[in-house]
Amino acid sequence: MPHYKRAPITEALIDIRTEVSELRFEDLQAIRKSLSDYPKEETRTLDEFKFQLGTEVQAASQRRPWALLFRNQENNQVVQFRLDGFTFSRLEPYETWERLSSEARRLWGVYRQVAGKQKIARIAVRYINLFKLPGDKVEPEEYLNIFPQVPQTLPDELRNFGPFAMSLPMGQPDLKGVLVINERNALMAEPGIVPIVVDFDLYVDDPVVSGEDELWAFFQRLRERKNLYFEACITDKTRELIS
């Protein structure tokens, strides 16, 4: 894939979900000492709500700590350590896959030291692109090869659409995974811009990988597949826009 000078990537992330184990939230605290370059810390909680019907209606809610989130000083790298896994996000400006994956691998190592070797239940590579298409309205086929089709039999003045949201899961038999293309308008457009988000979320449940090298080689395959879809989904006009 060519390198785009103005790559539209607003977030790229690597996610690893593990099977729930005996790991406790208190155990995650030990991670902090290995993250001096991520000085901003937050605790994430999970809300649980139980509702029981019967002769008496019973309801109970509980909020419990679930994850530790760390940001770097520039707020463009975010890592979440959860009781069921780990996510590393690189925000704008995106650099390279090599930097993304090597930092994710380093941080995954930190998580493994604390959490132990749990079984991996799901892995994902996700790239969220924000295209700022010039104009108050744009012809989708000029910029994208994937968009909602409106019947051509309708009168021209009735075929305009948006804001819209579309989610398209596509099986990836060779990877035993699913790539979901989420395409929608971004919130709060600037005048003269139609902002469209194209989010490629490629995940594999129960990946068959033995060892770290194989795991990260598999991530590389997911990234290549994502690139294939990205290139197929944009037109030359979009390439000009981001080059």
Add this chain to the structure above:
Amino acid sequence: MAMVAAIEAQSDYKFPYLPESNAVGEAGQSLRSDSETDLRDFLLGSVFWQRTRLLQRTYSKLQDLSMLRSNWDSYGAPSPNRNACDNALRILKSMKLADLEVLNVVPSAEGGVGFCFKKLDRYADIEALNDGTILGVRYVGMETPVLINVDGSDQSISAGLEEIRNHIGA
């Protein structure tokens, strides 16, 4: 056929929401459980989508505030006017996920919209007032409040939010 950013002549158009279910009843609960799992999977880990979701909710609150009538507090407070709502929207656009997570949106008793940020005993707010001015203030516990300089420009709004972020520790 054209793709548009907004539909004219439909001011009440609701932006397509991320999947959420408000179904009720036993069957509804099962639906909601599935929907919440889907939503969690969708949002999990993504800073961008989490921000979008919070932005959506805050934007919706802002729309509600813009419809307040005068004397909404029964003490004669004016309703937020167009100036205040437009400026509030500019402030909202500059917010990052960390800002939105500790945010509350309230009408200002002086007329306008206030964004309040609170974490433990650290507090800050930035208000878009009906006369077009933007005021910011920050303090800790019972200490004397410190004024945040915002002259109304986009740069000063971003700088003001950065100051709030550092103060709150977001």
